[in-house]
Amino acid sequence: MDDDPALRPEREATVGSAGGRRRRGEQPMVPPAGFRSYYGLPVLNEPTWHDHDIAGYLFLGGLAGASSILAAAADLTGRPRLARAGKAGALCAVGGSLYALIHDLGRPSRFVNMLRVFKVTSPMSVGTWILSAYGPQAGLAAATAVTGLFPRLGRAASAGAGLTGAAVATYTAALISDTAVPLWHGGHREMPLLFAGSAMSAAGGLGMFAAPVAEAGPARNAALLGTAVEVAAAKAMERRLGPVVAEPLRQGKGRLARLGEGLSVAGALLGATAGRRSRAAAVVAGAALLAGSACTRFGIFHAGVASAGDPRYTVEPQRARLSAERRA
Amino acid sequence: MTADPATESGYADHPKRMGFFTDTSICIGCKACEVACKEWNAVPEDGLAFTGMSYDNTQSLSADTWRHVAFVEQPRPLGHQQHGFGDMDFRWLMASDVCKHCTHAACLDVCPTGSLFRTEFGTVVVQDDVCNGCGYCVPACPYGVIGKRESTGVAAKCTLCYDRLGVGQEPACAKSCPTDSIQFGELDELRERAARRLEQVRAAGVDSARLYGHDPDDGVGGTGAFFLLLDEPEVYGLPPDPVVTTRDLPSMWRQAGIAAAVLLAGIAVATWGSRT
Numbered sequence: 021m022d023d024d025p026a027l028r029p030e031r032e033a034t035v036g037s038a039g040g041r042r043r044r045g046e047q048p049m050v051p052p053a054g055f056r057s058y059y060g061l062p063v064l065n066e067p068t069w070h071d072h073d074i075a076g077y078l079f080l081g082g083l084a085g086a087s088s089i090l091a092a093a094a095d096l097t098g099r100p101r102l103a104r105a106g107k108a109g110a111l112c113a114v115g116g117s118l119y120a121l122i123h124d125l126g127r128p129s130r131f132v133n134m135l136r137v138f139k140v141t142s143p144m145s146v147g148t149w150i151l152s153a154y155g156p157q158a159g160l161a162a163a164t165a166v167t168g169l170f171p172r173l174g175r176a177a178s179a180g181a182g183l184t185g186a187a188v189a190t191y192t193a194a195l196i197s198d199t200a201v202p203l204w205h206g207g208h209r210e211m212p213l214l215f216a217g218s219a220m221s222a223a224g225g226l227g228m229f230a231a232p233v234a235e236a237g238p239a240r241n242a243a244l245l246g247t248a249v250e251v252a253a254a255k256a257m258e259r260r261l262g263p264v265v266a267e268p269l270r271q272g273k274g275r276l277a278r279l280g281e282g283l284s285v286a287g288a289l290l291g292a293t294a295g296r297r298s299r300a301a302a303v304v305a306g307a308a309l310l311a312g313s314a315c316t317r318f319g320i321f322h323a324g325v326a327s328a329g330d331p332r333y334t335v336e337p338q339r340a341r342l343s344a345e346r347r348a
Numbered sequence: 349m350t351a352d353p354a355t356e357s358g359y360a361d362h363p364k365r366m367g368f369f370t371d372t373s374i375c376i377g378c379k380a381c382e383v384a385c386k387e388w389n390a391v392p393e394d395g396l397a398f399t400g401m402s403y404d405n406t407q408s409l410s411a412d413t414w415r416h417v418a419f420v421e422q423p424r425p426l427g428h429q430q431h432g433f434g435d436m437d438f439r440w441l442m443a444s445d446v447c448k449h450c451t452h453a454a455c456l457d458v459c460p461t462g463s464l465f466r467t468e469f470g471t472v473v474v475q476d477d478v479c480n481g482c483g484y485c486v487p488a489c490p491y492g493v494i495g496k497r498e499s500t501g502v503a504a505k506c507t508l509c510y511d512r513l514g515v516g517q518e519p520a521c522a523k524s525c526p527t528d529s530i531q532f533g534e535l536d537e538l539r540e541r542a543a544r545r546l547e548q549v550r551a552a553g554v555d556s557a558r559l560y561g562h563d564p565d566d567g568v569g570g571t572g573a574f575f576l577l578l579d580e581p582e583v584y585g586l587p588p589d590p591v592v593t594t595r596d597l598p599s600m601w602r603q604a605g606i607a608a609a610v611l612l613a614g615i616a617v618a619t620w621g622s623r624t
């Protein structure tokens with residue numbers, strides 16, 4: 021009786037509306053079975069994060085981290101111009117991501133405030149420490165590469181930025197997954213790989229965009245490999261989320277994720293073919309890859325916000341889980 | 349699993365865990381709790397709009413609404429009640445919602461500043477002078493309770509009147525509730541009382557009655573504020589089976605570690621495998 025969808029509290033319900041007209045034996049019109057909510061209001065509170073700040077931060081953090089790795093690898097294999105492009109790009113990206121983070125917080129002192137504790141249960145706290153370890157090394161790597169001063173210090177900083185960069189590019193996946201937002205939490209197993217792949221293809225794109233064709237071989241490969249990882253992780257994530265919870269990825273601004281995938285695939289393929297010979301094609305491919313990675317992050321961000329804003333995505337999976345437990 | 353959150357948080361010597369039992373079967377929807385909470389805690393006004401949703405003009409919990417009375421209108425009779433209106437079958441469900449002061453509180457777990465802390469009474473409180481407004485706690489709460497206040501830029505939610513508890517007073521909402529729908533006390537005792545009340549209400553023919561948030565084996569380890577409901581939780585805007593978001597965190601960190609390794613290895617392969 022309690023699960024009778026006819027009992028769903030409707031906005032248009034008025035006092036006594038069930039009296040009078042409905043006669044015994046007459047079946048009322050019922051909405052699709054199974055889902056009830058309180059006037060359709062969301063169960064969760066929507067994230068207060070602004071998309072251009074936090075989705076932008078997710079993209080820039082990935083780009084910075086992976087670019088530092090690519091730059092360190094380029095250093096070690098004697099590709100100075102690819103290395104310089106990666107280091108300069110990483111510094112700009114981490115600068116931009118810090119700006120976005122502080123803009124969302126409102127005041128720079130609030131960033132420092134986060135360093136008063138270290139909590140493994142808070143990916144944001146861990147991330148703040150990771151960024152504090154990474155930022156100065158990325159800065160030093162870029163400064164020494166551009167000026168040519170202190171080459172030994174530069175090599176150390178570049179290696180350090182490469183290693184910590186891997187953490188910068190992936191911790192953000194734990195950051196958004198460690199919430200009650202159905203789409204982000206439901207995708208927590210695949211999200212880090214998706215982010216790693218997307219970061220790798222973005223760094224590859226930056227390398228193709230900024231380094232000469234002769235040195236950009238690693239960038240082209242990274243773009244291909246990164247895109248493959250991203251697409252595979254995205255497919256696996258959608259499968260695990262199931263048709264209901266993955267729905268926001270196919271609607272509204274969530275569709276940016278699909279567009280991002282397309283751009284990455286196109287950019288990676290163009291880079292691996294025409295981009296080997298033509299500088300112009302490499303620039304176009306690089307731009308497509310950067311745009312693709314940004315679109316992926318914005319799409320996942322918006323789809324998550326939409327999944328928090330509709331009670332269906334909270335109630336239906338939890339109901340399904342409960343009835344599965346009851347059956348077991 | 350009967351974890352005592354105050355002990356787990358390192359209080360050696362602490363008072364009994366305190367909490368709320370909200371018995372919605374006797375709520376009359378007077379909103380005294382909403383008003384008393386706002387008055388005592390100086391919670392700002394949050395919009396005076398006509399929502400068209402029955403008598404609900406506060407809509408949901410937020411930084412500026414720490415108690416929220418839901419009004420559910422349903423075409424069915426309540427127990428054996430007599431209507432006096434022919435065959436009219438109609439019932440109101442009213443329920444005063446509040447922060448659950450979870451045993452495993454996601455908001456507290458994810459807070460990067462330590463602004464949210466566990467009190468000696470086992471409750472969860474935000475310190476607005478420590479909070480940096482990062483907003484992480486907002487999407488982390490599986491009940492949609494905590495919010496970020498626009499005017500101050502920091503998080504706010506029910507404190508279970510921490511200031512009143514310290515001097516042996518009950519919270520303002522419980523104090524003002526004319527029907528004792530909101531009961532404050534030691535959690536163990538409240539749970540016993542709730543079990544007795546459930547039997548009584550069921551015996552009165554309201555077979556849809558059930559407790560919500562009382563079970564220490566649920567996804568958040570049981571809550572410090574629990575409810576007697578007359579229908580499924582989602583009808584009141586509550587999640588049917590909430591889980592503390594940090595329960596899956598070990599797996600998230602593991603996956604992030606694997607992804608970081610994939611990223612390093614992938615770029616290494618891309619670089620050393622390249623001819624140009």
Ligand code: SF4
Binds near residue numbers: 448455472491
């Ligand atoms: S209900 Fe939400 S805000 Fe309240 S203690 Fe639990 S997680 Fe925190």
Ligand code: SF4
Binds near residue numbers: 462
């Ligand atoms: S908004 Fe404040 S209370 Fe919430 S997680 Fe951030 S610092 Fe902690």
